[in-house]
Amino acid sequence: MTNPLFYAKILLFGEYGIIEDSQGLTLPYSFYKGTLKFSDLKSDFDKESNDSLLKYSDYLKDLELPEVFQLNISKFKKDIKKGLFFDSNIPQGYGVGSSGALVAAIFEKYSIKSYQPEQVSKDQLMNLRTIFGQMESYFHGKSSGIDPLICYMNLPILIESKESVDKVAIPASHEGKGAIFLIDSGMTGETGPMVQIFFEKMKTEGFRKTMKEEFIRYNNACIDAFLKKEMTPLFRNLKSLSVWAYEHFKPMIPESIYNAWKKGLDTNAYYLKLCGSGGGGYILGFTKDYKKAEKMLEGFHKEVIYRF
Template identity: 60%
Template sequence: MKNPLFYAKILLFGEYGIIENSKGLTIPYNFYQGALKFEPSEMAADSNAHLRKYAHYITEHFSNQFDTEALHRDVEAGMYFDSNIPQGYGVGSSGALVAAIYDKYALNKIEIHNDLTKEKISELKATFGLMESYFHGKSSGIDPLICYMNIPLLIQSKDDISTVGLPEASANGKGAVFLINSGEPGETAPMVQIFFEKMKKEGFRNTLKEEFIKYNNACIEYFVKGEYNPLFHNLQKLSSWAFEHFRPMIPQKLVNAWKTGIDTNTYYLKLCGSGGGGYVLGFTQDYEKAKTYLKDFNTEVIYRF
C-alpha cells in the first residue's frame, strides 16, 4: 500500500499574532511534500534515526492514543520520512511528519471529511500541538493541522478554527503572492524566544494589540473577500510595522529588499513562519515590476490574482 503524501503549508497571515489570539490564514502548498516510506535511500538512515527518537517521545506521551508497537516495529524495519520540504524555511517540515505519523498510527483517528466540526478540529489541533512540541519546544498545532487537512483554514482564535474558501486564483493575473528564499534556514525556538522577550515590555504588547493585530486581521478579511485595494493598504502598514518591531526576525539578506518594497510601494514583505531565515512572503499587484527590484533573489509564485 502506498503511503499518503503530506504537503507543506504556508501561514499567509498570523505569524506570532496567533500566539496572542490574532486571526490567522493558512493554506496548503503542494510544491513540497513528504511520505513515510521503507525503500532504502541516502537520506533513509538519517531520517530513521530521528524517527527512532520521535517514536520514544510518542510512546512516552501518547501510549494509549497510538499503536506504538506498530510504530516501533516499522521504525526497526527501516521506516523513514521521505520529504523534499526544506527544514527551517517556515513551510511545515515537522508539521507534515507529525501529520503522517498521526494518520498512520492514531488509534481513534479523526478522519477528514466535509462535516468536520469545530470541536473535532480543535481536538486535532491540541493533539498535534503536543506531538509537534517535540521539535519546537512549544507548538500551536496549526502546522500539522493544515498539513493533515490539506485545505485552507481560517483561525479566528486559539479555539475557533474553520475551513475557508479563497478567491479563485487567476493563472494570468498581474498580482501575486510569492515566496523569497533567504538562502539559509532559520531556527524557530530562538526567534520565538526573542518574541517572548519583547512581550515582557508593555509598549510592545500595546503596539502588537493595537496595530499589528488590527492590520493582520484586516488583511485576512480583505484577502478572503478578494478586495485587493484595501488589502494592500493594510499590507503596507503590516510590512512597515514588522520592519520596525520584528527586525531581529527578518533574514539579514532581505532587510534592504524589505525596505525597498515599502519605499517604492511595489511589493510588501512579511515573515513566513518564525523568520530568522528560510522564506519570507511577498505580496504585489504587479509581479513583473516587483521582480525587477528582486532580481538578486529566487522568487516562487504561490498564488496569482
Template identity: 55%
Template sequence: MKGPLFYSKILLFGEYGIIKDSRGLSIPYNFFKGALKKSKNLRGAALKSNENLKRFAEHLETVQEDESIEVAFDLELLRSDLAEGMYFDSSIPQGYGVGSSGALVAAIYDRYAIGKITILENLTRDKLLKLKGIFGRMESYFHGKSSGLDPLNSYLSLPILINSQDNIESTSIPSQHTEGKGAVFLLDSGIVGETAPMVQIFMEKMKQEGFRQVLKDQFIRYTDACVEDFISGNVKSLFGNIKQLSHVVLDHFKPMIPKEFHHLWKQGIETNAYYLKLCGSGGGGYILGFTEDLSKARKALKGHRLEVVYNF
C-alpha cells in the first residue's frame, strides 16, 4: 500500500490575523510531501509515526461522536492497517510552519472517512466550510485549537482564499515569472517552533486594548491589502504593503521572531533588499521573505539558505 501524496502548505498572508477575521491566502508547496505507507519491520521515525497514529485513531473516535461535526471513519480498517505497520512517510519538517500535521490529517481523511467530500465534486462554499470544520476537529489533536486550513489546503492542493472565518474559496494566483528577479522565499531559522505557546502569547496580548487597536488598524489592514495585491498581480503596491506589514510585526510581534533574526528583519526594512514576515505562528521554523531582487537578497542574507517558493 502506498497512499496518494499530500503536500505541505504556506500561509502567505493571514497568520494570527485570520483568528480575528482578516483575509488570508494559503498556497500548496510541493517541495515537501507525505504519504501513508506500510512496513513489516518498523523502526525509527516510521515506528514513532505508527505509535502516534494509534493514539490519533482514539482521537478520531471522539471526533465522530461529536454531534456538531458530521463525519464517520472506518476505524476498523484504520486499526487493521496500523496493526500491519502503517505509518506516515513525510519529508515535511515538523514545527516549521509548513503544515506537517495538516498533510497527515488530509491523508487520513482521504483514506478512512466514510462518504467523504471528494476533490472532484463541485466544491461549494458550504462543502469547503464543512471540510474545514472536520479538519479543524481532527487536527486539534496536534496543537489544541486548529482552523482546519492546513489540512484543507493539503487535501485540495489548491490555493485557498480566506475572506473571513466562514467565507473561504479556492482561488487562482497569477502565473509565476520563472525568469523574474522578484521572489517569495523561505528562510530557515534552524529552530523548531511550537504553535501552542505562540498562540498563547498572542491571546495574552489580545487582552491589551492598545494591541487590539494595532491589530485592527495596521496588521489586518496591511494583510488584507497584501492579499488583494498578490491575487491581482499588483507587485508594486504589494511590496509597499509588505514593508509596512513587516514593520508592524517587528514592532508588535517580537516574541514570535527568533531573537537572532531581529537584526536581519530590521536590516531588510532599512535597506529594502528584502522584507521578512512570519510563516505560520513563528517562534522558529521558516520565516517568509519577499524581495524585488533575489540576487540582492541572497547577498544581504549571505550564510542563510533561501528556498524560493514563487517568482515574480
C-alpha cells in the first residue's frame, strides 16, 4: 500500500458523553483526508508540518508501547530528515479528526507489526484504541483514542462503553428529503480548553446528575434509533439532546450559531448538536426536510454528509 489516505471522522453522537461512559457513533468522512509524503520542504506548509513531525517523533520515542504495537522511530526520524510531511486538507480545530488522521498514518507506516483493519478482532480494537490514545495525547492533553481508531480502520465504529468498541454497519445513505449536515461556524475551536470547561462543570453534582440521567439517555436512544432507521424516535430524542446542549453546553456553542440553534428548536425545522468538543469548527445538523433547513440557514456554509 503506497501512501494510503486517511480520512477525517465525524462523531455523530457521544461528544463529552463518551468521557462519562455513554455510547458513541462515529464514521469516516472522505471529503477530507491526509497522507504522509516527501517534499523538498520549499513551501511553508510542508516545512511547518516537517518541523511538527520532528517534535512529535521525540514524544513518541519516549512512549513505552507494548511490544506488539512498537513503532520504528529511527526510520521515522530518518524519513523526517529526508523531508517527510503530512499532506492534509483536514481543517484543524474543526472537530473532524485532523490529529487522528496523522496518528493513524504514522502508525500504519511505522508500526513494526502490520494489521489488516478488516481482520482486526474486537479485543485488538480496544488495544489499538488504548495505543492511539497514548499517541494522540500529545495533541490534546488527554485522548480517548477514538479519532485515530476511526481514521485507521476507515469503518463506522460503535463505542459501546469505555471498555468496548466494535465495528458497525450503518443504514445506507439514499436520496431522500432528510439529511445530516455540517455547518461551518466560521471559527476554529480548541479541544483542550473545551474539555477543561466540561471537567469543571462535572465538579457540580447537579450537572453530573443531568449528564447521567438526561444527556446519556437521549444520546444512547439517538444511536439506537439511527442504527434501526427509526426516524420518529430519532428526531424526538434529537430534540431533547439539542435542548439539553443549548441549556448546559452554552460555552461550547460558537456564538455565531446561538440564534440558528434556537431557531431550529423553536420551529422544529432542524436540530443542531456539537460535532466533537465544540467552541468552533463544525456543528452537526439533522433535518427531515433539507431544502427547508437550507433556506433557514442561509449565510452559513453547509455540507451534507448523509441523506435519508
